[in-house]
Amino acid sequence: MAERLKVLIIDDDAARRTDMRHRLGTAIEVQEADTGETGIALLKARKFDCTFVGDRLPDMAGTGVLQNFYDIGDDMMPTAFVMLGGDAGDTGMADALRWGAHDYILKEQASTPALATSLAKAREIFSLRKARHSAGEKLRHAQKMDAVGQLASGFGHDFNNLLTVILGNTRLMQRRVDAMQDVETRAAILPKIEGVEDAARRGANLIRQLMVFSRQSELSEQVVDLRQFVRAAADQQQKKLGEDIKVRLLDTGTNPTVRIDAKLFDMALANIAANARDAMPQGGALDFAMGSADYGGNEYAHISVRDTGRGMPAHVLERIFEPFFTTKKTGEGTGLGLAMVYGFVRQSGGHIEAASTEGQGTTLDIYLPLYRSG
Amino acid sequence: MEDKLRIMVVDDEEQVRGVVCENLSACGFDVVYARDGQEALNMIDEGTHQPQIVITDIIMPRKEGLEVIMELRRRHPDIRLIAISGGGRTKSADFLHLAKKLGADAILPKPLDIDMLEKTVRELVA
Structure with a gap:
């Protein structure tokens, strides 16, 4: 089921906001802001698919809202923007486009179909820019x-x-x-x-x-019984983590064999456990699950490590495997633990995925190639 | 004195060579060193020092450790060989495994664990 589109309307004219809300229809979730400041605050706190901004707000020009984000410097707006212009003759349109608006529509022409077109067009331009931006980021x-x-x-x-x-x-x-x-x-x-x-x-x-x-290390690979290996690692971690953190083992019944560098695999699991511990200062649970699973259409040995810690927001999650990226204080974390895990898994021919929910915990899923003898 | 185990340490880094030699001496071995692979082979060929064990670095000027291992394997199959390496510098860092394939009896990563080195040496002549 598709999620409802979220739209923000920033305009000081309450009647116009209500009118637009009706015109946009119930399929769209609308939030309203009556000043530029409120709008900016909302944009920083929540994710919107599109924002309509009035050209003259009580506390700033409509372009002020755009500038606020354009100035951040990473060249990426938080949402598609449509500027609501008052007068066809003024320079509003040129200004709006200069500051990164994706479309421009005159207030008196904001009919239902015009709004829908504008919304679609702005979102399309936004997503094109976003794709280009993320390609650049990837590079x-x-x-x-x-x-x-x-x-x-x-x-x-x-x-x-x-x-x-x-x-x-x-x-x-x-x-x-x-x-x-x-x-x-x-x-x-x-x-x-x-x-x-x-x-x-x-x-x-x-x-x-x-x-x-950086995959410069020499792997000393050996055939390993995954269940036995993870069980031993979990036992070891339980001793290290103390009583406040309960280490649990979940077994799916299958027992895959993998060919890996056992020392590095141990180091990887210890690094993951150390991060989990730091995410659970009040204690919690650390679950190791193992079995086999599909990844990209192929069967892999699967090890999942889940903690019940504080979790992390998306912008942190997407960087956790970067070397030297750490949220810990200087001297407390090297930012190399999970980077090492990443390098190890990739060099071993595997894949790793991370998922996290703030306040609920983090899960790392490791997929390693199955070892088939003969 | 006669039954001391004779070891040759081959490393182009003076400080590494020095500290490894001194530790092995302290363990009670009869230790000499060579500054690179070529010097090691010359010394052995000239019979100035017939080691029972050669501990060689891999990445060295003049003659690389891998060549030393191959030549010693061919010409002096009775000498035990330990390859040591800190990896890196080139993308294909599997030097130690290569060394093992080419005939090294043992491989040890740098930074060298001296106790491990001593243990390895003793196991090789046991």
Whole structure:
């Protein structure tokens, strides 16, 4: 069933708003605003398919509403816009088009068919612009991913050498200190060395995640029984997450076999669990489900991880696999956890999908190629 | 002294080479190093140092680790080989797997875990 179109009318003339509402018909859900400010606030808070804006509002010109969004700079209006002009002779039409309106209609000519045509036309132009915009976004995204991949390959090798030097030297220091007779000095120095070692290992982990994301890592694949594997991972996560988060296992009965890098798969599930934990500061449930499922017409092994956390809005959700994208405070999140998951799944020949509802939780669906022996 | 395990470390990065050698020495092995693949092969051919184990980096100037592995496999099948690599730098990063296919007895990623390296060395001669 198609959803009703949502239309916003911004005009200070209540009679005209009512008239337009009737003309648009009951198939359309109409909201009204009597000032530019109210209209802008509504446009920011809700999604509309089309907005009709009067050319002269009490607090601003109709183009003021358009400018408010045009000025944001990402070149994309939140909705299709139709300007309602008062007088055919003024410059309103040119101004409206300049500020990104998709159509222009004179108030006295706003008959039922004229409104319907205008609505359809504005929505069509809007959706064309949106398609072009999102193609541009996709290209930019792909270029960014590529750049990060090149960066990772550029310094990954050198970084791993540096970390070998750091870790090798801490190991030498540990040997020396271990051999010391002075217990007090030993007890004072060892934690410092461990601090260095710990930081170096975290650095190594970062590089590893980045290299997995950019598919530069070497997969050490083995045939894995999915049910057994996910069960073990879930047990491990339960221990790590503590009592406030209940880890549950849902089994669909089928038991697929996959050929994957088990260490990386483990790391991926741990990263997902860590994000789920941060989304559930008051506790909750983390469900691991597994089985097989269709993806794009092919059968895949399917692992679904669902939390009952706070969820996230669409603009966050669409970026969660981007490297260095994090909603956490500086120092708390690297923005590489889910990027690593993404790279791992893609390099393994699989797919990943994320869905989230604010206040209800987030689900990640991983599809991995089924392993068929022989 | 005579029964110390002889190891050759081949890495073009001086600091890496140094710290790996020093750790292996501390583990009680008899360690020498070569700065690249060509030097390693020369040393072995000249008989200056007959290692039982060669630990080689993969990406090196002059002679790459993969070539070292192939040549040693052919000419000195008794020498145990450990390949180490930090990956990256090129798109086809499957060097360690390639090394294994070409005859390396063990592969270890960088950053090197020294304890793991020691364990691997001991297992190879056990």
